[in-house]
Amino acid sequence: MALQQYSLDPRKEVQRFRNTYVNFYNLWKASGKVPDGIQLVSPSTFTMNEEVLPELLKDMLTELRKRYPMEAVRFLKYIRFENGDPVYVVEDENGLPEEDRILTLSRTATINTVEYVKVVTELFVAEKIK
């Protein structure tokens, strides 16, 4: 039994992503300090490609390609949140790709007992190469 009738507008979601985007590299560079507990890594030193994607995200990308063929996908940024806090950020001073070329992929995993809760979200930002 479906409780919800989703009516997502993909362009609006992309626009919302762009409108809420914060470049953490520039933010922390300006403040002179990366907050404790966070690793900031340059994209040039972090391997990001389709091969390292979790299986679920690989499948989703394959499905997307079938509907909207594209030459290639270039991965630009990665962030891992744990309980809402960024713990691993792969980013440099560059911003987001333009609206029609941006591609985001994410997955969230949770575990919860009376003693413990953890929410892990991984988020990739890539650019469609046509």
Place this chain on the structure above:
Amino acid sequence: MATIDYEFEGSPRQLDVNAGDITKPMVVLLHGTNGEKRDMTNPTYYGFNYDFTGSFPPGRNIGWRAYPGVGIWSFKLDELKDVTSWQDVLNQNNFGTVVYSQLDAGGLLARPVRELATVMTVLQKHFPDSSFVLLAHSRGGLLVRKFLKDFPGLTTRIVKVITLHAPHTGSELANASQAVNGAINDLRGVFGNISAIDDALRMVTSSINTPAFQEFTVGSAFLTDLENGEVALANIEYYSFGGTNVTFTRLLAWVYNAASAIPQWNWPPFFHRIVTIELPVISPVLDSLPNLTPEITSGQGDILTADARTRIPFGIHNTKHISHAEALWDPGLQAHVLSILGATPGFWS
């Protein structure tokens, strides 16, 4: 408003009286099972005046969170709407009104009938030139008929009897109370302890499980006795109204919109927004209950009474697509009753 004090079986009692145009009959307002005078003066006290045709509220932003927003935020019922009581609409049309809380509202009718006889005696003494209309909701209709039959000497100045959703030939709900209780408990079981659902079902369960309701099971001794030897009184016009809407409220939920689960490049990453939906299949209540009896079948009943069983003997019957509770405030019903009372300019002059 004025009050008239009287005594019934040794207890001090009180009538609330609003004066009206003395050329118009005074309307005595009689509530139903488990009710009280506020049924006729301020029916919102029940908290049942749900606006089940209203539009949904706009979505709400909850804000940034550490986790994706998925599923239900909260359950809710429809918003309540402003309504006008029978006392108010009659007073606005210059009809005087009398209202009181009956004794034994959840018990058997014997004492309320004797009390109504005392009330009519007091009123006829206080208003020697007035004629009267008895306007009764639900079990109040049976109260009126029993009073008319047992105290004919007090009826000469009554000009009209109007019953609203009164179970004149009984209610099968009372016969099927066990099955109905079971169906309601099944519905409750699906939703655990969600108080909103309990509220929606309270009107049914609080009625069908009282001794008063059992008194008018179909074929009861009370109803058989009432019909036996009952005659139309020549000075009285009889009218009845029945209802066919079993919608009480929609069961709604605030749910996260799908975008609440899409992480943003932000700290924290999830922006939660909730929107209102109507829960499929089980909303609205009580449409979603099984059609165990005509009373709870849409198109046949009003939740507590079946339209076919609300037809007063000797009278003119009208059916409206409203529920048992709505009969306490529905503007269309009120307008119809006012037309019966002749509430058009110059009619009574």
